[in-house]
Amino acid sequence: MDKIVDVEICTGTTCFVMGAGHLMSLAEELPERLKGSVSIRFARCLGVCSVPDNGRPPFATVNGALIENASVENLVAACDLLLSGEKGMNYETV
Amino acid sequence: MENLFKEVEVYQVRKASELACGDVFLSNRDPLTDRLVSVLSDGLGSGVKANVLAAMTAQMALKFTLSELDMERSAEIMMNALPICAVRKIGYATYTIVDCQGHRSIRIVEQGSPRFIYIRQGRVIDLPFEELGSRQRDYRTVRITTCVPQPEDRIIFFSDGITESGMGTPNYRLGWRHSGVVHFVQSLLSDDPEISARTLVRRIVREALNKEPSRRAGDDTTCAAVYVRRPRRTLVLSGPPYDSSRDREVAGLLAEFDGRTAVCGGTSAEIVSRELGRPLHTPILRGRSTLPPVSRMEGVDLVTEGILTLTEVLRRLDHGDSSPTANAATQLVDLLLESDVIELVVGTRINDAHQDPNLPVDLEIRRNLMKRIKRVLEEKYLKEVNIRYI
Numbered sequence: 094m095d096k097i098v099d100v101e102i103c104t105g106t107t108c109f110v111m112g113a114g115h116l117m118s119l120a121e122e123l124p125e126r127l128k129g130s131v132s133i134r135f136a137r138c139l140g141v142c143s144v145p146d147n148g149r150p151p152f153a154t155v156n157g158a159l160i161e162n163a164s165v166e167n168l169v170a171a172c173d174l175l176l177s178g179e180k181g182m183n184y185e186t187v
Numbered sequence: 188m189e190n191l192f193k194e195v196e197v198y199q200v201r202k203a204s205e206l207a208c209g210d211v212f213l214s215n216r217d218p219l220t221d222r223l224v225s226v227l228s229d230g231l232g233s234g235v236k237a238n239v240l241a242a243m244t245a246q247m248a249l250k251f252t253l254s255e256l257d258m259e260r261s262a263e264i265m266m267n268a269l270p271i272c273a274v275r276k277i278g279y280a281t282y283t284i285v286d287c288q289g290h291r292s293i294r295i296v297e298q299g300s301p302r303f304i305y306i307r308q309g310r311v312i313d314l315p316f317e318e319l320g321s322r323q324r325d326y327r328t329v330r331i332t333t334c335v336p337q338p339e340d341r342i343i344f345f346s347d348g349i350t351e352s353g354m355g356t357p358n359y360r361l362g363w364r365h366s367g368v369v370h371f372v373q374s375l376l377s378d379d380p381e382i383s384a385r386t387l388v389r390r391i392v393r394e395a396l397n398k399e400p401s402r403r404a405g406d407d408t409t410c411a412a413v414y415v416r417r418p419r420r421t422l423v424l425s426g427p428p429y430d431s432s433r434d435r436e437v438a439g440l441l442a443e444f445d446g447r448t449a450v451c452g453g454t455s456a457e458i459v460s461r462e463l464g465r466p467l468h469t470p471i472l473r474g475r476s477t478l479p480p481v482s483r484m485e486g487v488d489l490v491t492e493g494i495l496t497l498t499e500v501l502r503r504l505d506h507g508d509s510s511p512t513a514n515a516a517t518q519l520v521d522l523l524l525e526s527d528v529i530e531l532v533v534g535t536r537i538n539d540a541h542q543d544p545n546l547p548v549d550l551e552i553r554r555n556l557m558k559r560i561k562r563v564l565e566e567k568y569l570k571e572v573n574i575r576y577i
Contacts, residue, residue, distance in 0.1 A: 104469060104479040105453035106494050107540040110548050117472050117480070135469035137460075137482045137490065138453025142540035150540065 098131050098172045102153045102163070105138035112164070113151035122165050131172050191290045191338055192418035192527040193223045195569065196384040198392045199409035202233045202348075209237025210346045210409035211245040215253060216569045221289040224252045227411050228282040229300060229346040237280075237407070244280035252286050252296075263319060263329070283344045285413055287336065293415075295332040295342065301350045301365055305334070306341040309376050311369050340415045341384070343372060348408030349391065353398025363398050383525050384414040418571075420446030421526035423519075425493055426534030426553045427454045428577045437577060438462035440532060441487065449522055450484070452493030452553075455534060460484060481515045489522055491515040494541065494550050501556060504563045529564060531574040533557045 102108075102116045120133050141147045141159060148161025155171040195216075201208035209232065214225040228245035230237030247268070251261035281299030288294075295303055305312055316332040349368060353359030359367075371394055375382055382390075391410040396402045422444045428437050438459045441448050450456045460467040467490065469482040478499060479492035492515065499516035500523070502508065523529060533554060541550040557574060564570040 103453075104492060106479070106492055106550065107538070107543070107546070109479045109492065109495060110546055110550070113479075114476070117476060120471060133471060135471060135480060135482075137456045137467050137469050137492075140454060140457060143538060 096130065096176055098156055098175050099134070100131055100153060100155050100168060100172065101134045101136050101139070103139040103141070103151060104135045105140075105142065107142040108139075108151035111150040113153075116151060116153065116163060116165065116168070119165055119168065124169065127169065127172055127176070130176055190418065191336070191415050192571075193287050194384045194414040194416065194527060195223060195225050195411070196388050196414075197225075197227070197409065197411040198388040199346075199407065200348075200392055200396060200404045202405065202407050203403035205234040205407075207235045207238040208407050208409075209233045209241055210348070210407040211238065211241035212409060212411055213245045213249050214569065215249060218571070223285075223287040223413070224249060225285045225411060225413060226252070226282060227300070227344055227346065227409060228280050229348075229407065229409070230280045233407060240280045244282050248282050248284050248296075252284055281347075285342055285344065285411075287413060287415070290336060290415070293334055293336050293340075293342070293413075295330075295344075297330045297332075297344075298327060301345060301347055302330075303332075303342055303344040304369055304372055305332075306343070306372070306376065307337060308339065309380055311373060336415045338415060338417055341387070342413045343368075343387065343391070343410065344412075345391070345410040346407060348404065348406035349395045349410055351406060352395035352404075352408065354405070356398065356400060359398050363395060384412040385524055387414075388412050416527075418527040419525065420444070420528045420530070421449065421522060422446060422530045422532065423449045423451060423523075424455055424459070424532045424534075425451040425497065425557060427452070427458055427536045429535045431536075433577060434458045435462050437532065437534065444530075446528075447488045447522060447526065448486075449489040449491070449519060450487055451491045451497055451519065452534075454538065455493070456482060456484065456490050459487070476514060478514045478516055481518060489515075489518055491519060494553060494556065497553070497556050497560065498551055501560050501563065504560065504567065523564060523570070524568060526570065528571045529573070531557050531561060531572065533574060533576050535576050 139152050141152050142150045151163045153160045153163040195214050197212040199210055209230040212227045216223045226245045226248045228241040230241030247265055251265055283300045284296040286294045305314055314332050314334050316330045319329045350365050351362035354362035375390055388410045392408055395408050399405055424441055442463055450459055456467055465485045467482050467484050469480055472480045478496055482490040484490050496515045500519050503520050561572045561574050564572045
């Protein structure tokens with residue numbers, strides 16, 4: 094069975110004004126190679142923006158690992174990394 | 188007797204060639220006496236002149252009705268005070284006054300306007316009326332109808348732009364006519380017996396425009412409705428409680444509420460989801476949006492983001508913006524305007540992330556935003572709104 098990467102995008106206020114609005118269309122912007130291997134979900138709020146140590150909003154998670162300053166580019170890169178490494182890549186989950 | 192709420196709504200489209208509407212609608216609700224007076228006046232002709240005549244008439248009718256003066260007497264004074272046009276020999280303005288005195292009685296006074304429609308138990312009924320002549324010995328008469336309202340009664344009244352819509356076109360040589368409107372109202376009611384006054388007046392005006400060539404209004408077209416009903420209650424919860432030990436209490440308020448509910452805010456939604464053990468789903472939106480998407484939770488009618496959505500809700504309520512874009516804010520506006528009694532439960536914990544000076548937009552403080560929403564709902568939309576901070 095093909096591996097599926099789970100991406101969850103925060104749609105809370107802070108993330109939205111800091112750029113998550115642009116991530117709403119991530120599904121359409123995924124490169125062909127990733128379509129079918131990435132499952133995208135929205136979260137009402139991941140609740141991580143209020144802790145400065147978590148980094149800069151917008152936030153997303155890729156297979157449970159937190160991505161700060163999320164953009165189409167770094168989410169695609171994170172998915173590619175997870176899907177390409179045969180041995181997989183271990184992100185620490187939040 | 189149970190406490191009945193009277194929803195009053197109006198919708199109008201001015202004559203396509205004019206800049207001002209010659210129909211004027213005014214309403215006054217006194218929460219202490221539970222009295223609601225609504226007046227629709229149609230000024231002679233169209234444009235600014237008609238608007239001034241109708242505004243004068245409507246204002247006079249409203250003031251007279253609200254004064255303690257006997258209604259028959261005030262109707263008579265008003266009719267005698269309003270002049271008749273020297274050229275056309277007809278009255279300067281027609282009017283309909285709907286005076287709901289608590290839940291005890293409704294009096295409807297009409298002079299020259301199309302006959303109102305009274306709905307009881309989903310059907311149009313005829314009510315007996317009294318007719319008074321003018322002391323100026325002209326053709327004008329005032330009709331006074333009195334009745335005791337029952338829950339779910341509706342009164343629909345309109346200017347002749349409705350009944351005469353489409354006049355002269357092949358299908359409607361004599362216009363839509365009163366009978367056409369009655370027929371349409373009855374079909375709307377059989378499709379949706381609980382249709383709100385707000386939806387009803389819009390549907391009637393749109394249907395009238397459908398009769399017109401190119402859907403351009405040939406006359407000022409106004410429809411108003413009063414809907415007597417058991418109050419529709421809505422609870423809006425926004426913001427986490429100042430003290431998180433009250434999270435359970437807030438979620439409980441929502442779970443036990445008798446009416447419709449909305450949660451506006453990511454953290455608040457997460458709290459409710461956690462405390463009630465109900466999962467939260469945020470469906471994928473297609474394309475970009477200016478507002479975060481709505482979410483779904485079992486037992487909650489609407490779940491949205493907080494500050495951005497509420498800011499847009501306030502803007503729409505303030506400006507009466509009715510653009511067709513459907514998003515979280517329009518859904519919340521619809522929910523609020525379809526309600527009679529609105530409970531706002533406002534959590535006062537500040538989200539530190541919202542205070543970050545690097546944010547590209549100013550995020551309003553929730554408490555102020557909700558206070559302003561309360562004010563506009565009360566003053567402009569005559570809703571009963573209670574607010575509590577938690």
